[in-house]
Amino acid sequence: MSGVGKDIEKAVGLLMADEVVAIPTETVYGLAGNALSEKAIRKIFEVKNRPLTDPLIVHLPDLDSIPLYVTNLPDLAIQLFKTFSPGPLTILLPKSKLISDLVTNGSPLVAIRIPNHPLTLKLLRELPFPLVAPSANPFGQLSPTKAEHVQQSLGKKILYILDGGPCEVGLESTIIQLVNETDIRVLRQGGISEESLLALVKLAKEEALEKITVPGSMESHYAPSLPLRIGPVENLLAQYRSEEIAWLGFEKLEGDIPQTNQLLLSPKADLNEAARNLFDCLHRLEKLPVKIIGTQFLPNMGIGKAVNERLKRAAVKRA
Numbered sequence: 001m002s003g004v005g006k007d008i009e010k011a012v013g014l015l016m017a018d019e020v021v022a023i024p025t026e027t028v029y030g031l032a033g034n035a036l037s038e039k040a041i042r043k044i045f046e047v048k049n050r051p052l053t054d055p056l057i058v059h060l061p062d063l064d065s066i067p068l069y070v071t072n073l074p075d076l077a078i079q080l081f082k083t084f085s086p087g088p089l090t091i092l093l094p095k096s097k098l099i100s101d102l103v104t105n106g107s108p109l110v111a112i113r114i115p116n117h118p119l120t121l122k123l124l125r126e127l128p129f130p131l132v133a134p135s136a137n138p139f140g141q142l143s144p145t146k147a148e149h150v151q152q153s154l155g156k157k158i159l160y161i162l163d164g165g166p167c168e169v170g171l172e173s174t175i176i177q178l179v180n181e182t183d184i185r186v187l188r189q190g191g192i193s194e195e196s197l198l199a200l201v202k203l204a205k206e207e208a209l210e211k212i213t214v215p216g217s218m219e220s221h222y223a224p225s226l227p228l229r230i231g232p233v234e235n236l237l238a239q240y241r242s243e244e245i246a247w248l249g250f251e252k253l254e255g256d257i258p259q260t261n262q263l264l265l266s267p268k269a270d271l272n273e274a275a276r277n278l279f280d281c282l283h284r285l286e287k288l289p290v291k292i293i294g295t296q297f298l299p300n301m302g303i304g305k306a307v308n309e310r311l312k313r314a315a316v317k318r319a
């Protein structure tokens, strides 16, 4: 089992030695390594069992540290970072020579984000390099929003988990690409809703864009170890006995499923609270002695869109 604690100096020591360390962010826990070290980067892919074709996000402590790692920082990016960072926004920018192709899977664009967590911001300020950090879960599985989630899935493979408590946002960052001076494209829905981005930018028309795929965007992802089905509870009850079903509800319990098999995302029907609880609830439900997890989409607005996106991919049947 790995060590768990709040010892920043220990994390600094390990990261300086090209080891990987799990770190807290406001979105999900990340599996961090030196973004400038090929050895550390390879270790991240190995520990997560992640294909090298899935590029990594580079994490920095502040806006001033970005220019070293990009060849162009457009006004729109500056404005967006000033508004939403530190926070759950990731922007693709043209990478400088310091960022290796291993980080971006050969793409000329690097994903940059300033995470909003006091421990990790302190860590980033103490380190002489940025951190690459994918979510700290085995590839394709549920993302971790608590140190114990990381311990359960990767604890045997890593030396230290920096414990920053439960993640406040609970869903990964929103990833965007700048299309021109005013338009952006959202590549992954996340902690910053489209509605809040629209105060500053326009969404580019899909037809006008060349197709870029964000790896992991179509196949099964964020998936619990049990099958997940989306739809009314009646559909499941037609196929399974009630005690074989675990139910993830939004604000109210279902009468026909045993209460011990149910969790609610937000009893007060708050979408932000639902997002914060999503992965923790799925981690808990997948441990129940049932055959299937059922749930329904949330209202498709604000961060609800990002939750629905995760549910859709979690429900894709695995090969």
Ligand code: TXA
Binding pocket: 025, 027, 028, 029, 030, 031, 054, 055, 056, 057, 088, 090, 092, 104, 107, 109, 110, 111, 113, 115, 133, 134, 135, 136, 171, 172, 173, 175, 214, 215, 216
């Ligand atoms: O909130 C987050 O973003 C968390 C925390 C730890 O910061 N990180 C995270 O990383 O979600 P990961 O690796 O699980 O998901 C990052 C996504 C991947 O789907 C990856 O393909 C995409 O970002 N991505 C990273 N760099 C990219 C690039 N240069 N071009 C296109 N997509 C990129």
Ligand code: MG
Binding pocket: 134, 135, 143
């Ligand atoms: Mg991930």
